[in-house]
Amino acid sequence: MSLRKIGDLLGAAALALGAAACGSSSSTSSSSSSSSTLVGAGSTLVAPLVSVWQPEYLKESKVSVAYSAIGSGGGIAQITARTVNFGASDAPLTEDQFKEATKEGVGVVQIPWALGSVVAVYHVEGVPTHLKLTGPVLAEIYLGKITSWNDPKIAALNPGLKLPATKITPVYRSDGSGDTYAFTDYLSKISSEWKSQVGNATQVKFPAGVGAKGSSGISAAVTSTNGSIGYLTLAYVLQGHLDDAVVQNAAGNYPVPGPTTIEAAAKTLKEVPADNKISIVNPPATAPEAYPISTFTYALVPLKAPNASTLKAFLKWAVTTGQKFGPKLDFVPIPEKIRSVDEATINKVEG
Amino acid sequence: MSSQSATPASSSALRLSSAHHSLADRLGDPVLRALTWLASAVAIVVLAALAYKVFSLAGESFSRYGLGFIAGENWNPSQGTNGYGFGAADFLFGTAVTSFFALLIAAPVSVAIALFLTELAPRRIRRPVATLVELLAAIPSVVLGLWGLIVLAPVMRNTIEPALQSVLGWLPLFSGAETGLGVITAVVILTIMTVPIVSAVTREVFATVPTELKEGALALGATRWEMVRIVMLPYARSGMVGAVILGLGRALGEAIAVTMVIGHTVNGIHWSLFATGDTLASRIASEYQGAATSLQISSLAYLAAILLVLALIANVVARLIVRRTTVRLPVGLGAPN
Numbered sequence: 001m002s003l004r005k006i007g008d009l010l011g012a013a014a015l016a017l018g019a020a021a022c023g024s025s026s027s028t029s030s031s032s033s034s035s036s037t038l039v040g041a042g043s044t045l046v047a048p049l050v051s052v053w054q055p056e057y058l059k060e061s062k063v064s065v066a067y068s069a070i071g072s073g074g075g076i077a078q079i080t081a082r083t084v085n086f087g088a089s090d091a092p093l094t095e096d097q098f099k100e101a102t103k104e105g106v107g108v109v110q111i112p113w114a115l116g117s118v119v120a121v122y123h124v125e126g127v128p129t130h131l132k133l134t135g136p137v138l139a140e141i142y143l144g145k146i147t148s149w150n151d152p153k154i155a156a157l158n159p160g161l162k163l164p165a166t167k168i169t170p171v172y173r174s175d176g177s178g179d180t181y182a183f184t185d186y187l188s189k190i191s192s193e194w195k196s197q198v199g200n201a202t203q204v205k206f207p208a209g210v211g212a213k214g215s216s217g218i219s220a221a222v223t224s225t226n227g228s229i230g231y232l233t234l235a236y237v238l239q240g241h242l243d244d245a246v247v248q249n250a251a252g253n254y255p256v257p258g259p260t261t262i263e264a265a266a267k268t269l270k271e272v273p274a275d276n277k278i279s280i281v282n283p284p285a286t287a288p289e290a291y292p293i294s295t296f297t298y299a300l301v302p303l304k305a306p307n308a309s310t311l312k313a314f315l316k317w318a319v320t321t322g323q324k325f326g327p328k329l330d331f332v333p334i335p336e337k338i339r340s341v342d343e344a345t346i347n348k349v350e351g
Numbered sequence: 352m353s354s355q356s357a358t359p360a361s362s363s364a365l366r367l368s369s370a371h372h373s374l375a376d377r378l379g380d381p382v383l384r385a386l387t388w389l390a391s392a393v394a395i396v397v398l399a400a401l402a403y404k405v406f407s408l409a410g411e412s413f414s415r416y417g418l419g420f421i422a423g424e425n426w427n428p429s430q431g432t433n434g435y436g437f438g439a440a441d442f443l444f445g446t447a448v449t450s451f452f453a454l455l456i457a458a459p460v461s462v463a464i465a466l467f468l469t470e471l472a473p474r475r476i477r478r479p480v481a482t483l484v485e486l487l488a489a490i491p492s493v494v495l496g497l498w499g500l501i502v503l504a505p506v507m508r509n510t511i512e513p514a515l516q517s518v519l520g521w522l523p524l525f526s527g528a529e530t531g532l533g534v535i536t537a538v539v540i541l542t543i544m545t546v547p548i549v550s551a552v553t554r555e556v557f558a559t560v561p562t563e564l565k566e567g568a569l570a571l572g573a574t575r576w577e578m579v580r581i582v583m584l585p586y587a588r589s590g591m592v593g594a595v596i597l598g599l600g601r602a603l604g605e606a607i608a609v610t611m612v613i614g615h616t617v618n619g620i621h622w623s624l625f626a627t628g629d630t631l632a633s634r635i636a637s638e639y640q641g642a643a644t645s646l647q648i649s650s651l652a653y654l655a656a657i658l659l660v661l662a663l664i665a666n667v668v669a670r671l672i673v674r675r676t677t678v679r680l681p682v683g684l685g686a687p688n
Contacts, residue, residue, distance in 0.1 A: 070640060096644075100645070175638065196433065204427075210627055211627075212500075212615075220500050220501055221532060224500070
């Protein structure tokens, strides 16, 4: 009996020690000052790419990169609180967010490090894939003004197709998302009504339709609802075998989303503004093959970091060598011009 | 310990052995006391810290909107548009409607299950059936939500909603276009989640009805239905109300499964159960992670504070009612997750 008591005591002591150990280990990981580990958090859009980078970069440089895909908003919050080495966001920071993220005179910079695109998908029985749509028609569908699939405005774009009278159910992301940012960026550029009424952000108040959580939620809702239309990152469209619409660009063509058309859109970029905020939706008519709804996603880093050399080396690798892992995951490598801007921005980070 | 039955000889042996290992014994008691104190204190501190954090996070929104937030009918997180601003009315409405209708269905179903299991079922199938019903509560809500999205929503849209509309379409409740993803699908999901809790507690309540009363009624020539109506239901009434309110606590706070099927778009105060909507908990679940402005985060915390107060009220009321019966409720059964 007394032996058992001693055992209990030892057990309790071990528990207490364990708890203490857990406490200390979690506190070190959250401050993350170790030089051989980088901690990042944010965007879910870029997460598949980062997860391919992690083992490759570990092999090459013996630095392990931990990344939590907690969403763009979370990434901004974490880098503002400096609890991570880098954040990741699909939406560029607003001026207010830049101000909020400045701690003790040290600001953050955003580095466009991956290029993705958003595709309109639909599920209408009796309608084949690659239905033709235009920006204004998409805007009116999501504003709740075009409500059935045989609307004359859709029929006019698709002569020869017999469209059913099925009710349109627009599906949108109910959680904050880079896909929503890119999609509403495009609709704001196309439609002044959209711009003033709904606006452009990772979360907006959609005037009509049904919200679904996450890309997989959109995919499931569109698949199970006859008459639905949604928007998704290209990779999800290909995985989910969904019908995708082709959206008319400024030149009047209907480019199919893919590496060449997305790259064509990225190449229309003339110059990168000082804060690296880039928008390449609705590219000009001078690029006849450019896909109209593409977006950059950003890494966020402070201008002064204790392990700056490790962080800079990783970011430089990500915008150069790292890009070659993109195409397999339907990420288009960032264009040359952006890469040199990125490298200049990365060099601003000090130890 | 078996000290009452011990003879004087063995108790002195006990004392001897404890004197022999006095160090461990003397340490054991204070350590045990300290550890149990610490564990209880940690639980209370966590609760207090959590409540404090929620209320302090809500501060910015509270100082901006005050109590008017509760009646505010706009929720627009898109900064830069005219409508940017926050209010809780739509989500309070959605929470009230989904919880009310879920319990309206769950309460009679649960009472029927409890009656079946305590009075009517053959003795050898009572245990397995009770276990299976309780297993419903063990389904992770995210799994139930996924099932709701992929399986239930199309069935609602294509079969159940048109059927309801053709028979009961003259009621405003069943008017409007069918979407599959909307308030009524959330009601079905919440019903499935609350039935195991309400039926388990109701079963316990029924088990407290004295056998003499039941046998007395039967001996006086009452049929089984008369016995249930005259003896059991009146005896168990307050306990059943408590069970339903505990179910309400569960329904109020359910977030993930509701988020996946309720459709998110709010339409103001309306009667249609087919329309999309949102609840306090599901709006927090869908928007918190991606919240872009501090006012939005604060407003979501304000929603959480409202939810916390509602859940607290539901729990206290349930406990006050159930206390009058002899059933002891497991702590936290009605807590939202």
